[in-house]
Amino acid sequence: xxxxxxxxxxxxxKSGTSVKIECRSLDFQATTMFWYRQFPKQSLMLMATSNEGxxxxxxxxxxxxxxxxxxxxxxxSTLTVTxxxxxxxxxxxxxxxxxxxxQYFGPGTRLLVL
Amino acid sequence: GQQLNQSPQSMFxxxxxxxxxxxxxxxxxxxxxxxxxxxxxxxxLLIALYKAGELTSNGRLxxxxxxxxxxxxxxxxxxxxxDVGIYFCAGGPNFGNEKLTFGTGTRLTIIP
Numbered sequence: 001x002x003x004x005x006x007x008x009x010x011x012x013x014k015s016g017t018s019v020k021i022e023c024r025s026l027d028f029q030a031t032t033m034f035w036y037r038q039f040p041k042q043s044l045m046l047m048a049t050s051n052e053g054x055x056x057x058x059x060x061x062x063x064x065x066x067x068x069x070x071x072x073x074x075x076x077s078t079l080t081v082t083x084x085x086x087x088x089x090x091x092x093x094x095x096x097x098x099x100x101x102x103q104y105f106g107p108g109t110r111l112l113v114l
Numbered sequence: 115g116q117q118l119n120q121s122p123q124s125m126f127x128x129x130x131x132x133x134x135x136x137x138x139x140x141x142x143x144x145x146x147x148x149x150x151x152x153x154x155x156x157x158x159l160l161i162a163l164y165k166a167g168e169l170t171s172n173g174r175l176x177x178x179x180x181x182x183x184x185x186x187x188x189x190x191x192x193x194x195x196x197d198v199g200i201y202f203c204a205g206g207p208n209f210g211n212e213k214l215t216f217g218t219g220t221r222l223t224i225i226p
Contacts, residue, residue, distance in 0.1 A: 004156075006156075032211075032212075034213055034214075036216075042219075043117055043202060043216045043217065043218050043219050044157070044202070044216045045117075045216070046213050046214070046215075049213055091154075093156050093157070095156075095214075097211030097212075098211075101145065101162070101164060101209035101211055102147060102159060102162045102211060103211050103214070104159065105149070105156035105157045105158070105159075106156050107155050107156045108154070108155060108156045110154070
């Protein structure tokens with residue numbers, strides 16, 4: 001199956017700093033990628049849709065100025081959590097549509113804001 | 115955001131037992147996907163369903179796309195220790211390569 005990678009796999013930062021998370025499709029191109037957030041013992045909640053060459057589309061309740069998304073190329077999307085606070089601590093997962101009619105998920109990035 | 119209702123929320127079974135879980139929605143989806151998530155990892159696709167009424171198998175796993183397009187179930191036969199994890203259903207509006215709505219998850223634990 002198609003492979004999606006994320007970097008870093010985990011990050012610890014101080015409150016008020018910004019953190020960038022990368023999502024890469026390794027063996028296929030993706031004009032669209034999706035960013036999800038998962039709190040402990042909860043399900044995945046879609047945050048935004050990343051579109052190559054255009055602005056991201058954010059889900060209701062997600063602050064676009066806080067969660068900056070840049071789809072720099074057909075294989076890379078980045079999520080930057082700006083001015084991170086402890087409540088932003090979560091597991092961030094990206095996905096990308098692979099060949100066919102499904103999509104593949106990255107391994108996730110665990111963010112801990114102190 | 116919307117979530118799909120999954121049941122049961124958790125299951126404790128013995129190795130070798132069969133498992134059944136389901137997922138329901140108040141709205142129609144044209145694609146149903148089942149994923150398994152291990153701790154600290156991303157979801158891994160198990161089965162994809164694209165047609166109402168479709169019954170699909172993948173080894174010991176069998177899943178069905180409900181005829182109303184508002185539900186799906188997943189069965190696991192003869193469970194083994196590596197089946198432990200959290201199972202999520204996900205509904206897609208069209209083909210599954212668009213944004214997905216996830217279920218609340220079913221946590222499977224196997225008792226030695």
